[in-house]
Amino acid sequence: xxxxxxxxxxxxxxxxxxxxxxxxxxxxxxxxxxxxxxxxxxxxxxxxxxxxxxxxxxxxxxxxxxxxxxxxxxxxxxxxxxxxxxxxxxxxxxxxxxxxxxxxxxxxxxxxxxxxxxxxxxxxxxxxxxxxxxxxxxxxxxxxxxxxxxxxxxxxxxxxxxxxxxxxxxxxxxxxxxxxxxxxxxxxxxxxxxxxxxxxxxxxxxxxxxxxxxxxxxxxxxxxxxxxxxxxxxxxxxxxxxxxxxxxxxxxxxxxxxxxxxxxxxxxxxxxxxxxxxxxxxxxxxxxxxxxxxxxxxxxxxxxxxxxxxxxxxxxxxxxxxxxxxxxxxxxxxxxxxxxxxxxxxxxxxxxxxxxxxxxxxxxxxxxxxxxxxxxxxxxxxxxxxxxxxxxxxxxxxxxxxxxxxxxxxxxxxxxxxxxxxxxxxxxxxxxxxxxxxxxxxxxxxxxxxxxxxxxxxxxxxxxxxxxxxxxxxxxxxxxxxxxxxxxxxxxxxxxxxxxxx
Numbered sequence: 001x002x003x004x005x006x007x008x009x010x011x012x013x014x015x016x017x018x019x020x021x022x023x024x025x026x027x028x029x030x031x032x033x034x035x036x037x038x039x040x041x042x043x044x045x046x047x048x049x050x051x052x053x054x055x056x057x058x059x060x061x062x063x064x065x066x067x068x069x070x071x072x073x074x075x076x077x078x079x080x081x082x083x084x085x086x087x088x089x090x091x092x093x094x095x096x097x098x099x100x101x102x103x104x105x106x107x108x109x110x111x112x113x114x115x116x117x118x119x120x121x122x123x124x125x126x127x128x129x130x131x132x133x134x135x136x137x138x139x140x141x142x143x144x145x146x147x148x149x150x151x152x153x154x155x156x157x158x159x160x161x162x163x164x165x166x167x168x169x170x171x172x173x174x175x176x177x178x179x180x181x182x183x184x185x186x187x188x189x190x191x192x193x194x195x196x197x198x199x200x201x202x203x204x205x206x207x208x209x210x211x212x213x214x215x216x217x218x219x220x221x222x223x224x225x226x227x228x229x230x231x232x233x234x235x236x237x238x239x240x241x242x243x244x245x246x247x248x249x250x251x252x253x254x255x256x257x258x259x260x261x262x263x264x265x266x267x268x269x270x271x272x273x274x275x276x277x278x279x280x281x282x283x284x285x286x287x288x289x290x291x292x293x294x295x296x297x298x299x300x301x302x303x304x305x306x307x308x309x310x311x312x313x314x315x316x317x318x319x320x321x322x323x324x325x326x327x328x329x330x331x332x333x334x335x336x337x338x339x340x341x342x343x344x345x346x347x348x349x350x351x352x353x354x355x356x357x358x359x360x361x362x363x364x365x366x367x368x369x370x371x372x373x374x375x376x377x378x379x380x381x382x383x384x385x386x387x388x389x390x391x392x393x394x395x396x397x398x399x400x401x402x403x404x405x406x407x408x409x410x411x412x413x414x415x416x417x418x419x420x421x422x423x424x425x426x427x428x429x430x431x432x433x434x435x436x437x438x439x440x441x442x443x444x445x446x447x448x449x450x451x452x453x454x455x456x457x458x459x460x461x462x463x464x465x466x467x468x469x470x471x472x473x474x475x476x477x478x479x480x481x482x483x484x485x486x487x488x489x490x491x492x493x494x495x496x497x498x499x500x501x502x
Contacts, residue, residue: 048072053108053131053386055088055100057138058500063088063101065130068189076101076187082180083147086211087138087321087379090183094191095198099321100134100379103314107132107383107392114392115385132392135382137166142174142467145494149487150178150471157452157483159474161212161357164491167365167457167465169397170375172313173495174469177212179204214313215324217354218472221442221481222280223453224301224349226363229277229285230404230412231292231300239411242270245284254341258286258348261441277415278423280439282348289347290340294331297347301328303403305362305374306355313358315380316398326359327352349442360455360470362400367416367436368457368465372409376400416456420485425454427482428489433466433496434459437488439481444474452480458492467495 051074055063062084065074076091078084089099097105106112110119110131118129146162153160157178164173185197201209210216237243245266250257259282260266266281276284289297298306305311306326314320329352331343345351358377366374376398383393404412416436419425425437437456444451452473458466469491471484 047109048074050074050110050128051130052076052091053110053133055104055108055134055136057084057136057143058140058498060140062136063091070189072189075189078183078187081182081184083143083176084138085180085183086177086213087136087175088183090186092186092194092198093189095186095194100136100314103320104134104380104383108134110386118386130386132386133384133388134380135384136379137171137173137381137395138175138379139164139173139495139498141494141498142491143176145491146174146176146487147180149490150176153473153476153483153487155452155473155476155479155483157473157476157480158206159212160472160476161216162469162471162487162491163213163357163361164467164469164495165361165365165377166375167368167468168375169395170316170365170377170400171381171395171397172377172379173467174491175213175379177210177216179206179208181208211321212472212474213357214321215356216472216474217324217326217356218451218474219350219353219442219444220355220360221349221440221451221453222282222285223360223363223438223440223455223470224347224353224355225277225280225285226367226412226416226438226455227301227304227306228289228292228297228347229273229415230304230408231296232273232288233408233411234300234404235292235296237273237288239274239415240272242272243276243284244287245269245271245276245281247283249283249286249344251286251290251340251344253339254344256341258282258344274415274418277438278418280419280424285347286344289343292347294338294343294346297343298328298331300403301326303401304366305359305401305403311377313377313379315393316376316378316395320379323358324356326355329353349440357470357472360453360472361468364416364437364455364457364470365465365468366403367409367412368459368468370409370463371402371406372404373402374400420456424481425456425485427486428454428456428492430458430489430493430496432461433492434461434463435489435492437485439485441481449475449477450480452476452482452484454481454484454488456485456488456492458496467492 052065089101091101188194309325311323312320424439440453442451457468469488
């Protein structure tokens with residue numbers, strides 16, 4: 001054989017070798033990726049041959065599948081439209097699912113290892129058993145109240161969030177982000193229409209796709225004073241201890257004075273700690289924060305849940321909807337030395353302090369519990385098989401942390417009850433029940449209206465916690481915290497009227 005033929009033969013052998021290696025690479029390492037690709041039409045058809053399980057709350061189906069008779073047999077539908085969108089998410093054809101639809105995708109689709117028995121049975125019967133069903137903790141009455149009160153707030157605010165949890169268990173009773181969106185167009189089998197609907201939502205400047213209850217971090221204003229008060233109680237300050245206050249306070253290193261919201265708020269040189277909380281005394285808490293020091297405040301905030309980056313809300317101890325980390329930010333100079341001006345601002349929930357609405361509810365929940373414990377929040381109550389007779393998961397509440405002692409919790413409860421009965425949170429009052437809370441007004445940015453916050457809880461006549469709530473109204477302006485308190489009261493009332501949800 002001459003040299004050119006030998007070279008050609010070697011080249012052909014190399015090419016066959018590369019082809020063989022590539023084939024093995026595809027079969028060994030890429031097969032699952034190609035098989036499960038959203039662009040594999042056969043996989044799509046097979047996926048939609050099986051009826052997806054329901055997502056339900058309080059006996060009501062919130063996500064269902066209906067038979068279309070088309071090539072993609074089952075269409076995902078959301079009967080409640082926008083009300084539950086940020087919890088449920090949506091299941092699109094060619095895009096990634098979101099919300100509980102994503103978190104529990106395999107169980108809902110029937111492909112979970114937990115449901116292998118149903119799939120084996122199908123091999124013999126020729127049936128196509130549907131997916132499993134996911135039951136949520138949400139109270140329909142509380143969700144209705146949160147959704148409707150936010151949308152119809154008296155200030156015309158367009159962006160905000162509300163979340164309610166059971167302090168004793170951590171079960172999420174309501175979760176609403178405003179504005180919301182209708183997930184039905186996003187689940188359309190017409191991929192062009194679904195993509196157009198998604199693009200419209202994505203480009204909306206109000207961000208309707210954002211889950212503000214779990215993912216938005218904003219300055220919490222005076223609601224952060226509960227964290228500072230907890231640190232003070234643990235460092236020798238009692239609720240009746242007098243602390244410096246006054247009409248104005250200028251921290252060392254700062255030329256900008258801190259003042260109270262109104263001249264009539266704690267103008268005296270000294271007020272008790274409970275009076276400072278009740279009246280939301282900025283000058284008192286600014287000076288208290290400087291006295292306590294950055295380390296004490298940052299550590300207490302961390303104990304309440306600030307800085308946690310791995311919290312999710314779904315099943316207990318399993319993956320779920322992601323929660324943004326709340327932050328205390330810088331309270332010191334870059335070199336680590338004390339910065340009283342930054343610390344004073346941080347102590348009233350400004351400077352770089354940032355908080356999610358969920359974190360606000362968790363703070364209120366810990367105070368509501370007599371032992372000061374914080375329970376891990378969760379949304380998935382139970383998971384039932386396709387026949388609804390077999391339970392594959394039932395939530396068993398778990399403690400997340402204990403940020404405060406029982407005594408500190410008791411003192412903070414007294415202070416927060418005083419806020420609602422005598423102070424800035426009167427609009428949250430509920431006849432026949434003990435309600436505690438803390439309002440917050442937080443500067444957003446120059447030339448923009450302030451954010452309005454309220455965190456609070458409701459107890460029955462025996463002192464048993466019923467609900468802990470946080471409401472945030474973004475750039476609400478004057479009256480924002482009062483309106484947030486009113487909305488929170490309505491949500492707590494709805495939980496009270498729905499004992500089956502607890």
